[in-house]
Amino acid sequence: xxxxFMYGPGDVRVIHVPDPVVEHRTDxxxxxxxxxxxxxxxxPYHSMSATSQGSSMGHECIGVVEDVGSEVATxxxxxVVITPFAWSDGTCEFCAEGLQTSCRHGGFWNAGGVGGLQxxxxxxxxxxxxxxxxxxxxxxxxxxSLLTLSDVYGTGYHAxxxxxxxxxxxxxxxxxxxxGLMAVLSARQLGAERIILMGRHADRTDLGRxxxxxxxxxxxxxxxxxxxxxxxxxxxxxxxxEAVGHMPAxxxxxxxxxxxxxxxxxxxxxxxxxxxxxxxxxxxxITLTGGPxxxxxxxxxxxxxxxxxTVDPGRVFDSEVPLDDVARGYADMDARRALKxxxxx
Amino acid sequence: xxxxFMYGPGDVRVIHVPDPVVEHRTDxxxxxxxxxxxxxxxxPYHSMSATSQGSSMGHECIGVVEDVGSEVATxxxxxVVITPFAWSDGTCEFCAEGLQTSCRHGGFWNAGGVGGLQxxxxxxxxxxxxxxxxxxxxxxxxxxSLLTLSDVYGTGYHAxxxxxxxxxxxxxxxxxxxxGLMAVLSARQLGAERIILMGRHADRTDLGRxxxxxxxxxxxxxxxxxxxxxxxxxxxxxxxxEAVGHMPAxxxxxxxxxxxxxxxxxxxxxxxxxxxxxxxxxxxxITLTGGPxxxxxxxxxxxxxxxxxTVDPGRVFDSEVPLDDVARGYADMDARRALKxxxxx
Numbered sequence: 001x002x003x004x005f006m007y008g009p010g011d012v013r014v015i016h017v018p019d020p021v022v023e024h025r026t027d028x029x030x031x032x033x034x035x036x037x038x039x040x041x042x043x044p045y046h047s048m049s050a051t052s053q054g055s056s057m058g059h060e061c062i063g064v065v066e067d068v069g070s071e072v073a074t075x076x077x078x079x080v081v082i083t084p085f086a087w088s089d090g091t092c093e094f095c096a097e098g099l100q101t102s103c104r105h106g107g108f109w110n111a112g113g114v115g116g117l118q119x120x121x122x123x124x125x126x127x128x129x130x131x132x133x134x135x136x137x138x139x140x141x142x143x144x145s146l147l148t149l150s151d152v153y154g155t156g157y158h159a160x161x162x163x164x165x166x167x168x169x170x171x172x173x174x175x176x177x178x179x180g181l182m183a184v185l186s187a188r189q190l191g192a193e194r195i196i197l198m199g200r201h202a203d204r205t206d207l208g209r210x211x212x213x214x215x216x217x218x219x220x221x222x223x224x225x226x227x228x229x230x231x232x233x234x235x236x237x238x239x240x241x242e243a244v245g246h247m248p249a250x251x252x253x254x255x256x257x258x259x260x261x262x263x264x265x266x267x268x269x270x271x272x273x274x275x276x277x278x279x280x281x282x283x284x285x286i287t288l289t290g291g292p293x294x295x296x297x298x299x300x301x302x303x304x305x306x307x308x309x310t311v312d313p314g315r316v317f318d319s320e321v322p323l324d325d326v327a328r329g330y331a332d333m334d335a336r337r338a339l340k341x342x343x344x345x
Numbered sequence: 346x347x348x349x350f351m352y353g354p355g356d357v358r359v360i361h362v363p364d365p366v367v368e369h370r371t372d373x374x375x376x377x378x379x380x381x382x383x384x385x386x387x388x389p390y391h392s393m394s395a396t397s398q399g400s401s402m403g404h405e406c407i408g409v410v411e412d413v414g415s416e417v418a419t420x421x422x423x424x425v426v427i428t429p430f431a432w433s434d435g436t437c438e439f440c441a442e443g444l445q446t447s448c449r450h451g452g453f454w455n456a457g458g459v460g461g462l463q464x465x466x467x468x469x470x471x472x473x474x475x476x477x478x479x480x481x482x483x484x485x486x487x488x489x490s491l492l493t494l495s496d497v498y499g500t501g502y503h504a505x506x507x508x509x510x511x512x513x514x515x516x517x518x519x520x521x522x523x524x525g526l527m528a529v530l531s532a533r534q535l536g537a538e539r540i541i542l543m544g545r546h547a548d549r550t551d552l553g554r555x556x557x558x559x560x561x562x563x564x565x566x567x568x569x570x571x572x573x574x575x576x577x578x579x580x581x582x583x584x585x586x587e588a589v590g591h592m593p594a595x596x597x598x599x600x601x602x603x604x605x606x607x608x609x610x611x612x613x614x615x616x617x618x619x620x621x622x623x624x625x626x627x628x629x630x631i632t633l634t635g636g637p638x639x640x641x642x643x644x645x646x647x648x649x650x651x652x653x654x655t656v657d658p659g660r661v662f663d664s665e666v667p668l669d670d671v672a673r674g675y676a677d678m679d680a681r682r683a684l685k686x687x688x689x690x
Binding site for chain 2: 265269274277281285286291292
């Protein structure tokens with residue numbers, strides 16, 4: 001079958017690899033209906049070390065179950081399934097607590113003998129705990145919106161949940177990528193009435209307004225911080241949802257959060273150390289939270305609104321490429337010609 | 346009057362300064378009944394830059410009101426009062442929210458024309474918002490326990506509240522100083538049934554056991570982390586209360602916190618940058634919270650137990666010096682000969 005591999009910065013190729021098969025009794029094999037490219041895929045696209053063996057790519061997809069191991073009970077051949085960006089057993093204490101990203105027997109795609117989802121098919125470990133069957137056909141127009149439940153929508157929602165967003169909190173969202181826009185949508189769903197979106201791509205921030213942003217701040221750095229403070233009587237917002245992952249976004253988050261407030265990060269940090277001392281977080285009692293979203297935990301909550309059309313998170317996809325052209329999809333996202341790219345095997 | 350000033354590392358002196366007077370209509374002047382020395386006073390005692398003018402010292406006391414400005418309504422001459430380590434107006438939004446340390450018109454002792462509390466008397470700005478009158482005589486045996494409400498008890502309680510301690514959470518407390526011990530007491534009061542105290546002074550950890558610690562880990566660093574993990578089935582505890590403020594304590598906190606858990610800091614950080622990236626906090630969805638405790642907000646909750654003898658936080662004081670010997674009190678705390686020292690003007 002064909003699968004996407006990255007060999008170094010800007011070097012994305014579709015290659016032939018062996019077809020995946022059921023290896024363990026709890027595995028499933030799914031055929032990919034639609035995958036997509038994530039903002040976090042651009043981090044290695046910029047900075048990975050060149051490698052001759054390459055890294056398989058992709059961690060979001062809607063698939064159709066093709067085969068299951070003997071112990072798989074909750075999905076069967078032919079089911080259309082949401083495939084979260086982490087796989088998990090569904091039975092350990094962490095899964096029971098809704099923290100599937102820390103599952104005792106779980107893991108991430110593209111590692112440890114498990115392939116990536118920008119491919120024709122993939123072996124899914126712990127299929128019962130991982131896959132979420134949905135009552136639609138694979139040709140449904142809802143597929144893009146359902147696909148956001150495998151990462152970006154659940155990730156934006158995680159940011160808002162961890163940030164403690166509610167009708168009493170003001171919110172700043174940093175980043176107008178797909179996760180930032182989903183954070184806006186999620187904050188609105190949780191009742192926030194004032195949502196300031198920091199982003200400088202008008203087409204994206206316009207979509208952000210549709211999702212619930214009440215203010216848009218295009219400025220960045222000190223200027224952006226000053227603008228948010230001006231909009232909030234000098235204090236900043238109760239909650240900041242950081243959906244970028246670079247240090248300037250962290251600095252901006254610290255700059256716009258209100259004393260006693262929360263910075264909730266879901267952009268994968270591209271730094272290890274950051275200011276957390278008296279001047280940074282401690283003095284004003286700022287809470288720093290967030291992490292990889294256990295999106296599997298949120299599907300139950302978010303799926304009904306997608307199925308009944310209350311929300312349309314699939315609007316974050318503004319482009320689609322066939323799998324053979326996935327490299328073009330990367331280039332388009334990297335150049336900001338596309339917000340988020342569907343991949344069709 | 347006499348007051349305590351620090352002039353450089355290890356250089357603490359009692360000097361004569363002008364008697365404080367009411368300067369603003371919202372001021373009070375209090376005579377100090379008992380002050381004390383804080384673990385955080387040892388930070389400048391180790392590392393402050395030498396200065397010929399000196400810094401006034403002390404931020405905890407029980408006092409008696411001697412004089413009030415014309416607008417002071419809630420305390421009057423003769424009242425015995427708890428004096429929190431931050432002064433605050435009691436009327437702004439932050440005070441209303443219980444974050445008096447971020448009061449719009451508040452501040453800290455020993456700064457901006459306001460003196461320190463290791464002295465015979467002090468001018469108290471915003472007396473109505475700051476002082477908390479208590480129904481005891483100044484000779485009451487409850488004075489030491491009441492004095493803990495001006496800082497260490499409220500600070501330990503803040504750590505536990507911000508950490509989300511409840512009957513379902515396991516807790517590690519890092520540090521066996523007075524704040525660490527108060528964090529143990531607070532965690533127990535909030536219902537925690539498993540409280541691991543990390544400290545290596547047996548007399549202190551014994552007191553910690555009296556306050557509710559179920560386990561004591563004397564080892565530090567990697568060895569201490571391994572021991573806590575061994576005690577918790579490998580996972581660490583849901584909550585870590587960090588009551589030290591040095592980087593090794595932060596590292597230890599990250600090492601013993603359970604995935605999805607909370608590190609709540611109340612030890613004043615002696616660092617600005619710390620690891621918060623994927624390996625540090627982000628990957629396992631760890632929350633970092635805490636800051637200077639708005640102790641004024643907790644007196645209502647904690648005072649009844651002190652007055653009726655349910656708790657005896659005053660046991661953290663194991664030494665008393667007259668004001669003229671305050672330098673000896675510093676030296677005793679620094680050498681760990683004393684846990685916490687009362688100062689009697």
